[in-house]
Amino acid sequence: MYRLIGIDTEGAADFRTARGRNLSVYRALDGYAQIVDRFTPALTNWSQYANYALSFRPHPRHWKGVANLNPRTFRAQSALALQRLKAQRPDFDVALQIFGMFSVAGHGFPVALYLDNTMALTLQHYPQWNPMSRRERQDWLLLEQDAYHAADLLFTMSEAVRQSVIDDYGVPAQKVVAVGAGANFTLDEVGKQEYGQQTALFVAYEFGRNGGATLLEAWRLVRQQLPEARLQIVGPRQRVVPPGTPGVEWFGPVKDRGQLRQLFQDATLFVLPSIFNPFPHVLREAMAMGLPCVSTAHAAIPEIVTDGLNGSLVPVGDPDALAQTLLSLLSQPALARRYGQAGRDTVAQAMSWAQVGAAMTPGLAALAARS
Template structure:
């Protein structure tokens, strides 16, 4: 019987957002085909980690949490080296900056391992631009494959890394479409949990609150709506505040000064599928994005979406077909788009229907897992 391929996935943390969530869910999708183990470098949210740990265990994936502290860590590198010696992976699969750094060092020390890095956005160590980029480029000379979650991301990678063209691949992000279409949700109960008025049009934003996510832009846009439109709308921002607590505090002060504004800030939810199933609109006012999983989830849930035309969002939304696109940092444009969706029920339903169809055709876990399986097998 041929030996099963062993894949070691390295993510920054066990978290229900972004590259971390993507890496964990991809590992679970591949676990029926390969022997997969997963390493989480640091701690972010203990309750989220507990949820993901249970799901990984159910999928037969052994998970290691290294509890890395901020900054470079020789101890973390030694821990990873021991895991590699024990597991002997054929493929080392990393996701985003920290995991790429340690994965690159491991790959250089283990030439038989095939190193695959999935890039989730175009930023590489933005706080350490002068030092970070040269180190990053040096490490990536060892990469066997670089996967971009969007065409935009891989176009940037081709200009950045000195690798042969055949090393670059595009595999679009994916979500569990079935889960978001058939969430076991009592919509009325979910809406009551979020204090949504009975007849309100409920719009949600999902993502850790930081200046990049543009929640402040959404608040300014909502302030500019007509009074009749504001009274119809209820907006909830769901996300963590650990990235920039000061930004979240500024948002709270703004809302305290506007007590009649229909906007609330809520912590991360462990049941986003039920929230999206109960909502009517999805808002993504980001100043910067890669290919945001939260937007794909909203599309899968069949929500009319309005988003900024940044990053690879334009690869997901065709303006006026399966969502509305607005320029970033423009409260006026976002206000106009929200006004259209609040006042035009037919448009809202048409965008929602087209969003579901697009998600079913382009963003399923099955499609993504097949592409990664083909890539890993081709590297052997």
């Protein structure tokens, strides 16, 4: 059994008991490898204060974004991670770095990366998500490119990200393997039975990037034909819909997993008309709960939702197409049931973290053998 150390962004947590999408990777690998340690290269308080001072922007949200995502943090976190890895070098055979927010590759020990996105994809689809200046973006792209080339092996959650690593960064195709990702909700033993509620559920923290404006415009059209239909919005901290808007229920962030699970169980369908979302795990969670998914045809989403099988895909920013799709599923319980059950079957057969661990292990074991 090979010895693995993980570097990620989850903070101090025990992967065996705590939740988190990064932590699920370690649980998936735990049967194949000895996970000797995992850690987050977090900046010290003084370093973070200095970083915030150098990152100042008038808008608080932009200020926080720049402070957390810039070449300075990339280099600083890389140095912290490397310092700890060198101290622990006798204890591990291979390092697994989750996401490309820093780099530990190219320093004499085997390193694999696991990626859900690239900066190149962000700049192509939704550049406003990137808070950096033009010069900082160029610097970041070079750091990212160096990290990908220095790594011994790159795993990606999607084929879309795999192609970006190859096409946008020039990494040899044989070094990049798409292994997918799992669902963080467990399958219900019985499965969903009721699809006549006429309730659409949206779950995402970032309302704008995930097509919130398009959804609200489409929903007005839906309510004209289905006056009893309900749209439940979960996640965004700031309310952008006036209280009392007909047919819209605003929940904000829901921390209670039981309450969130109940909202999934009570809905007819799940809707996420994202402008750009590189790998929305929530779609797989909705499918695990037996919900048909309505989303947009971009990035990795067509790899998760198969149009006409377990959901429907519409063009980005098209409220008319979105409204027609929602109307079709909300007014036809049999169709919603067929899509929902097909989605649940898809998750059960091909979307588990156990399968991700099994797909990663041959590459990680081969790297460990070279250590």
